[in-house]
Structures are given as C-alpha cells and as structure tokens.
Amino acid sequence: MVHMVHMKNTEVTIAGVTLKNPVMTASGTFGSGMEYGDFVDLNRLGAVVTKGVANVPWPGNPTPRVAEVYGGMLNAIGLQNPGIDVFLKRDLPFLQQFDTKIIVNVCGKTTEDYIEVVERLGDSCADMLEINVSCPNVKEGAIAFGQKADCLYDITSQIKKHAKQPVIMKLSPNVTDIGEMARAAEAGGADAISLINTLTAMKIDIYSRKFCLANKTGGLSGPAIKPVAVRMVYQAACAVKIPIIGMGGIANGEDALEFMMAGATAVSVGAMNFANPYATIETIEGIERFMEEQGIASLTELIGCMHETASRAF
Numbered sequence: 001m002v003h004m005v006h007m008k009n010t011e012v013t014i015a016g017v018t019l020k021n022p023v024m025t026a027s028g029t030f031g032s033g034m035e036y037g038d039f040v041d042l043n044r045l046g047a048v049v050t051k052g053v054a055n056v057p058w059p060g061n062p063t064p065r066v067a068e069v070y071g072g073m074l075n076a077i078g079l080q081n082p083g084i085d086v087f088l089k090r091d092l093p094f095l096q097q098f099d100t101k102i103i104v105n106v107c108g109k110t111t112e113d114y115i116e117v118v119e120r121l122g123d124s125c126a127d128m129l130e131i132n133v134s135c136p137n138v139k140e141g142a143i144a145f146g147q148k149a150d151c152l153y154d155i156t157s158q159i160k161k162h163a164k165q166p167v168i169m170k171l172s173p174n175v176t177d178i179g180e181m182a183r184a185a186e187a188g189g190a191d192a193i194s195l196i197n198t199l200t201a202m203k204i205d206i207y208s209r210k211f212c213l214a215n216k217t218g219g220l221s222g223p224a225i226k227p228v229a230v231r232m233v234y235q236a237a238c239a240v241k242i243p244i245i246g247m248g249g250i251a252n253g254e255d256a257l258e259f260m261m262a263g264a265t266a267v268s269v270g271a272m273n274f275a276n277p278y279a280t281i282e283t284i285e286g287i288e289r290f291m292e293e294q295g296i297a298s299l300t301e302l303i304g305c306m307h308e309t310a311s312r313a314f
Helices: 084-096 111-120 142-147 149-162 178-187 223-239 253-262 279-294
Strands: 012-014 017-019 023-025 047-049 066-069 072-075 101-106 128-132 167-170 192-195 199-202 217-221 244-247 266-269
Touching: 023 279, 066 217, 072 223, 084 101, 084 111, 101 111, 111 149, 128 149, 142 149, 149 167, 149 178, 178 192, 178 223, 192 223, 217 223, 223 244, 223 253, 244 253, 253 266, 253 279, 266 279
Parallel strands: 023 047, 023 266, 047 101, 101 128, 128 167, 167 192, 192 244, 244 266
Antiparallel strands: 012 017, 066 072, 072 217, 199 217
16 A cells, blocks of 8 residues: 655735745744754744844944733833944855745835945845834834835835845834735835734833833733734735735744735744744744644645635725
C-alpha cells in the first residue's frame, strides 16, 4: 500500500517577493535578529522586519518608556535607532547570512529624511522596505503622514519615485476610516500595506499620581488589540487590491490564520516575542499543523476566504 505524502505549500508572494512562509517579525520587537539568535533559527522565518532606521541616529524618548497592561504593553520608545550608517555596516551583513527575506523598516521626520534612507538602501540586499508613517510616539509630525489620507498619498508617491525595492506602507489604526487610508496608500503607488501599528494609549500610577510613561501616552500592543486589528485588516482588504501584511496581538498559528482569512497575505509577530521568544517559530508550526489537520495544500486557499462568504458590509 502506497502512502501519499502531503506536501504543504506555505509560500506566499508579496510584490514579486516570495516568502517560504507568511510569518515575519514586527518592526521594533526583534531588533535585526541578533538578540534572538539563541532562540530562533532565522532561516525558518518568512522574513525579518528590522527595527526602524532613520537617516541619523535617534536617541528616542525619555524613560520610563515601557509599561505593562492587561493583555499587552505600552511603549513610547520613540524609534530609538543607531541610524543608517551603522545599520548598513552592522545589521544588514548579519541578516545576509540567513536564508530569509529582509524587510527594512524606515522612519523619518520629513519626506526628505525618508527619501535619504530609501536611496541609501537602494543597492543594498534589502528585499522590501516598510515605511513607518504611523508611530504614535514621535512628535515631530511623522504621525500626520499616517493620519491624513492626502499626506499619506503624497509621501507614498514621493517615496515610490526613489525606491528600488517594493514599498510597504505601515498604516496607523488611530484614524476614523482605515479603508480610506488603505486606498490612499494604494493610489500613491504602494506595493503593499501593513497594519496595524499600535493604538494610542495611556496608563496612570494612582499612588504616585504620575503617568507611567514619561511621554504620557504610548502605543498599545499585544493580545488586547487583536480583534481591532483583524477588523481593520478585513476592512482594508475590502478597500484595496494590493497585498496586506497583518499584525496586532498575534501569539500563535490560530491568530495568524485569522488575519489571513480576513485578507492578509502575510503576518507579523510583535509584542509576543517579548513574552515568548519562540513565538514566531510556534506560529509557523501552528499554521503547518492546521494545514495538515484540515487537508489544506496551499495557504493561498485561505487568504481572504472570508470575503467570499461575507457581504461587503464595510
């Protein structure tokens, strides 16, 4: 008797870049992978998304800048990073050793800042660029790019003129209509979008009567935001045709599959890396197990499947 071997195809393609599986790291939760080398075989990840990189080093916000809350955490790191020079010399060569795709997250305070970094990365080994226009902890005005549709359209189209790699625009959830923002990014020429970034939040220490973060507000991430993130990914998928990378509270394969059924082609694991450094690998294994149990040959069967059954309510 011949036993058939079921081959599971976990590959997904975003803007012509094929990932061996849909699981990547969320920017700012994984550094450039060096810190996780003892826990995670980077070769097993679909992609590593780096921490935000600016044209010059950024010190970030004053401390305290992290606080724990039910179901997640607040951060107001303020995109602390060593700048593009150190990144090109130290981080990219490290990541090049691995059989994984490299997505560089780019941050800036002005359109010119973003363009400078995008141009410096033009001839690098980066496979894609994720443009962070949605960090809620940076006061210099970058937030406006991610909260106003016309600003998002403008910066997307400017960056696309200079980028050699596919451009992923990272969207803020702190908006009235995520579909409108997704359409603005698509109209500006974005090759893909990623969402959601953190939700603006606050925590107060009632005994000292002080804010728990020096910045007063921070970005909420972790399992608490997952249902909001799934809803926004579904709405964005209703609004645009470009691929979506979903994130927000993903802890395991089941969470990841929920995002994919809502319309995400790939997913990023963020805050859970802090609680469980094996979270990315466990998510990949969970997806594979689900495919085996459910007899699913290719992940493309599941991407956006809720849109076939649901009326487009949004």
